[in-house]
Amino acid sequence: MSEKINRIVLATQKGGVGKSTIATMLASYMYFVKDHSVVVIDADDPQHTIKKLRDRELARFKQDEAMMRAFTESGKSQIYPITESRMDHVFERPAPDRPSTFEKASHPKIAADTVIIDTPGSVAIEGLGNILRNVDRVIIPLEPEEMSLVSATEFLTALGSIGSNQKERPKPIAFWNKVLWRSHEELITAQNEVFRAAGIHVLTNHIPYSVKLKRTETRSTIFPVNFRSIDLSGFMEELYQTTK
Structure with a gap:
C-alpha cells in the first residue's frame, strides 16, 4: 500500500450530471488499465447507485460460471471493493470506538x-465540507446548459472557501459531459477561459452525448469497461493523469 492514499471525490450541487457513471468508469480504468488498488465509497446517500449496481451484478456473478470465467480472463484475482456510507461518516467516526468509512477502506x-468517493448532487448535505477538506482532487462534471453552469459556478x-489556505483545498478538475460539439463549441470555449482564469483545471477531452454511454456494459463494477468501444480512451487517460 502507498504511504499516501490518493483521495478523489466527485461532487457538484446538481444531480444527474454523470458523477456516479464517471466514478465507476474511473475505478474501472484505474483498476484494470493502470493496476491500482481501488476502493469506491458510495456516499450518495440514500440512493447509493453504485453500491446497488454492484449488488445486482454480484448476485448474477455468483450464479453464472461463464461470468466467473470471463472475470478470471481479465487477469484480476478479486473484485475491487465498493462500500456505502453516510456523508458525515466518510472521514468522521460515527462513534469514538467505531472507525470512519475511510479508515476501513485504508486498512492495510x-x-x-486510491479511494474514489461519490457524493449526492447537493452542497446542502451534512458532511460534504469535511469530505472536501480531506481529499486531494475533486472532479466536477459540467453540462453545456444554463442551469448546470449556474450550479457549477456556485459550487x-x-x-474556494474550503480550508484556511490554498494548500488545504483539493485540486478542482472539471470536464464537459453530454456534449454536442457543433452546438456547444462556442459556449464551452468561452466558459473554459473563465474557469481556467479562476484556476480550475478543465480537461481538453470531453464526453460526447452518446447512446453508447447508456449501455449496461459501460457501467459495470465487476468487468473492465471497454473504453475504446465508446470512444473514451483519450478522455479516461487525461482524467487519470490529472488525478494521479
Whole structure:
C-alpha cells in the first residue's frame, strides 16, 4: 500500500450530471488499465447507485460460471471493493470506538492506494465540507446548459472557501459531459477561459452525448469497461493523469 492514499471525490450541487457513471468508469480504468488498488465509497446517500449496481451484478456473478470465467480472463484475482456510507461518516467516526468509512477502506489488509468517493448532487448535505477538506482532487462534471453552469459556478465558489489556505483545498478538475460539439463549441470555449482564469483545471477531452454511454456494459463494477468501444480512451487517460 502507498504511504499516501490518493483521495478523489466527485461532487457538484446538481444531480444527474454523470458523477456516479464517471466514478465507476474511473475505478474501472484505474483498476484494470493502470493496476491500482481501488476502493469506491458510495456516499450518495440514500440512493447509493453504485453500491446497488454492484449488488445486482454480484448476485448474477455468483450464479453464472461463464461470468466467473470471463472475470478470471481479465487477469484480476478479486473484485475491487465498493462500500456505502453516510456523508458525515466518510472521514468522521460515527462513534469514538467505531472507525470512519475511510479508515476501513485504508486498512492495510485492503492495501488501497486510491479511494474514489461519490457524493449526492447537493452542497446542502451534512458532511460534504469535511469530505472536501480531506481529499486531494475533486472532479466536477459540467453540462453545456444554463442551469448546470449556474450550479457549477456556485459550487466552485463554495469550494474556494474550503480550508484556511490554498494548500488545504483539493485540486478542482472539471470536464464537459453530454456534449454536442457543433452546438456547444462556442459556449464551452468561452466558459473554459473563465474557469481556467479562476484556476480550475478543465480537461481538453470531453464526453460526447452518446447512446453508447447508456449501455449496461459501460457501467459495470465487476468487468473492465471497454473504453475504446465508446470512444473514451483519450478522455479516461487525461482524467487519470490529472488525478494521479
